[in-house]
Amino acid sequence: MLIADGSKLSCIVLAAGRSKRMGSNNKLLLPFHGKELILHTIEKIIGQDFFEIVIVTGWQSHELEKILMNYPVKLINHPGYLEGQSTSLKKGLSVISEKTLGAFFVLGDQPMVQEETIKRLIAGFLQKPSFLTAPYYKDKRGNPVIIPRQFFSWLNQLQGDQGARDLFLREEIINKIHVHDPGVVEDIDTPEDYEKLKTKQNILRG
Structure with missing residues (x-):
């Protein structure tokens, strides 16, 4: 999806992992509110002002591609996903437009x-496009985050299961967006996390 007059931000969705702590289930395909969990993320993204949306898949890529093929996104299969998170980050960076001002990692x-x-987060980045942009909930940094183009070379030096955490230790270059959104610090890694999520689903319904 290209927006000619958009924010010139590329969105990279990291969806390649093995979900080891979830057991035999791919957490992204688990049901939540009547559809696969990952669709809740994607459907919030596609209406935003992104230059393009790239989804990096790996484990069970065919199953993910089946449910995502009708969305306005670019699907990139990463066979080397077992080599660590850094390889998925770099795979996403390798396919985005040279015109982008930064990467919105989800x-x-x-x-x-x-x-x-x-x-x-997008609005905050556009105000300070040379800064890392991250959400903070109760003073705890969460995700998604935005990394400007000038840091791409740093990301491309990462190895194995390294992420961008060390980069975000440099508080002097972070644009902190304080939010009342606990979702930025909650991810679904274990069956217990999923059960807690379903409990929230029941509360929302009630």
């Missing part, structure tokens, strides 16, 4: 992140 297993939070 974790596929955070269905409770609010759409308003996504909008605020």
